[in-house]
Amino acid sequence: MEMTQRNEITEGVIWKQLLLFFFPILIGSFFQQLYNTVDTIIVGQYVGKEALAGVGSTGQVINLWVGFFIGLAGGASVIISQYYGGRSGEALSQAVHTAVALALAGGAVLTAVGLATARVSLQVLDVPGDVMDEAMTYITVFYTGLIPCLVYNVGTGILRAIGDSKMPLYVLIACCVVNIVLDLLFVVAFHWNVFGVALATVFAQTVSAVLIMLRLMRTKDAYRVALRQIRFHGPMLRRIIRLGLPTGMQSVLYSISNLVIQAAVNSFGTNAVASWSAVSRIDGFIWMVMEAFAISVTTFVGQNFGAGKYDRVLRGTRVCLGMTAGTIFLLSMLEIAFAGPILRIFTGDADVVAQGTAFIRVWAPAYTVYVFVEIFSGTVRGVGEALLPMIITIFGVCVLRLIWIWGVVPFHRTPAMVAASYPVTWGVTGLVFIFYYLRKNWLRRHIPEGQKLAL
Numbered sequence: 001m002e003m004t005q006r007n008e009i010t011e012g013v014i015w016k017q018l019l020l021f022f023f024p025i026l027i028g029s030f031f032q033q034l035y036n037t038v039d040t041i042i043v044g045q046y047v048g049k050e051a052l053a054g055v056g057s058t059g060q061v062i063n064l065w066v067g068f069f070i071g072l073a074g075g076a077s078v079i080i081s082q083y084y085g086g087r088s089g090e091a092l093s094q095a096v097h098t099a100v101a102l103a104l105a106g107g108a109v110l111t112a113v114g115l116a117t118a119r120v121s122l123q124v125l126d127v128p129g130d131v132m133d134e135a136m137t138y139i140t141v142f143y144t145g146l147i148p149c150l151v152y153n154v155g156t157g158i159l160r161a162i163g164d165s166k167m168p169l170y171v172l173i174a175c176c177v178v179n180i181v182l183d184l185l186f187v188v189a190f191h192w193n194v195f196g197v198a199l200a201t202v203f204a205q206t207v208s209a210v211l212i213m214l215r216l217m218r219t220k221d222a223y224r225v226a227l228r229q230i231r232f233h234g235p236m237l238r239r240i241i242r243l244g245l246p247t248g249m250q251s252v253l254y255s256i257s258n259l260v261i262q263a264a265v266n267s268f269g270t271n272a273v274a275s276w277s278a279v280s281r282i283d284g285f286i287w288m289v290m291e292a293f294a295i296s297v298t299t300f301v302g303q304n305f306g307a308g309k310y311d312r313v314l315r316g317t318r319v320c321l322g323m324t325a326g327t328i329f330l331l332s333m334l335e336i337a338f339a340g341p342i343l344r345i346f347t348g349d350a351d352v353v354a355q356g357t358a359f360i361r362v363w364a365p366a367y368t369v370y371v372f373v374e375i376f377s378g379t380v381r382g383v384g385e386a387l388l389p390m391i392i393t394i395f396g397v398c399v400l401r402l403i404w405i406w407g408v409v410p411f412h413r414t415p416a417m418v419a420a421s422y423p424v425t426w427g428v429t430g431l432v433f434i435f436y437y438l439r440k441n442w443l444r445r446h447i448p449e450g451q452k453l454a455l
Helices: 014-046 049-056 059-085 089-124 129-144 146-161 166-189 193-218 234-266 270-306 310-337 339-346 350-382 387-411 415-419 421-439
Strands: none
Touching: 014 166, 014 193, 014 270, 014 310, 059 089, 059 129, 059 146, 059 234, 059 270, 059 350, 089 129, 089 146, 089 234, 129 146, 129 193, 146 166, 146 193, 146 270, 166 193, 234 270, 234 387, 234 415, 270 310, 270 339, 270 350, 310 339, 310 350, 339 350, 350 387, 350 415, 350 421, 387 415, 387 421, 415 421
16 A cells, blocks of 8 residues: 655654644643533533532543553554554554454443443442432443544544644544533433433544544545454554553553542542642643643654654654753743632632642642653653553552552641652652663664664
8 A cells, every 4th residue: 555645754844743743632632621621510500419420420430441442552553653654554554454443342342341340330439329320320321432432542543643633633623512512402401411411422422433434534545444454453453452551551550549649638628629629620731731742752753763763763852852841841830820810710718729729839840850751751652662661650650659648648647748649759750761761772672673773
């Protein structure tokens, strides 16, 4: 199969290519946040607090399943970006069709497992009895829409891997509009309550999956999807799993460590929980920016590595690191300076604002440190190195965070000490990633034999 497009990512000005890829991802993340926020507002305003709690209580369970699969499918994105950069048309086609097959099969399996374990998983999370029915309704309907959800995420990963971050943005905007309209129709007009919210979400995800698949089926380039060719290619599937499984497991362990931290915060009472919730929403914007840069550098590195442009891999990483660090530093300083006014958007309670400001002062100065983790791990994943970054992140972030909560916090039980688990683990993990990256063994291991690289 032929590669018909000129590849600007492997040939254009580095900082421009990174930014052209970054902004659509960032805007898409914003609409994703809007999507979730509107759901929350409609449920809370038109159904009630029990429904709001019921929908909210399913988040961690859903994130465990979906986060694991998206991490697993991320291995396909790395492979696709390398083949696209290397102009390997036949291998690229096999990777794309295997990834789509994985979405279909994975969605079917997760749907069956999710439906079978829904009530048990909610009971394990100690969901209150007065909201259990609402939670079960939402999670059951959501699981029936897992296949289009995973198809959309895999399709988006394919497009981003070949350098198209605009189409996923357009699809996400359309999905957001459909979801809002159906939320209003099903909940406000039809009074279907939680069932209506869940059904609107499934419909919106189905629309997004169809639009993404139409884009992939209508292209004339080598990443075109042909329905009759969707199947597993054994060696390609094994390679996808080898690269994606570490990221999927990392997502699961992140979720578990965050559950432990949330439990620690809950022990300090309503003010701490409310302020933590507000600060987490603000915190989400910082991570939205950082993750958009990380996705950009992974695609950039994957394509340039596939094209054999190893020096461009290193230069691109340096440029992206500088842009990300500068942006995050500026945002963190603004967050510290305007902590009070920002928090008062969420609540007028003075105690909650004061506690939230204290949390921000613990977190915000350390955001820039985590830039090294995001950008360096994105780079090494782009060349096909997945296991060691996962091990570093799991022990540096997840395990160390649990040690801090269980081994340090009991001797000085304050909300600020719980919050300190984040900058402490970011700092340790960041230092390890700097050492790991500068040695460059992650690059030497993956350069084909016979090719030399001056590092």
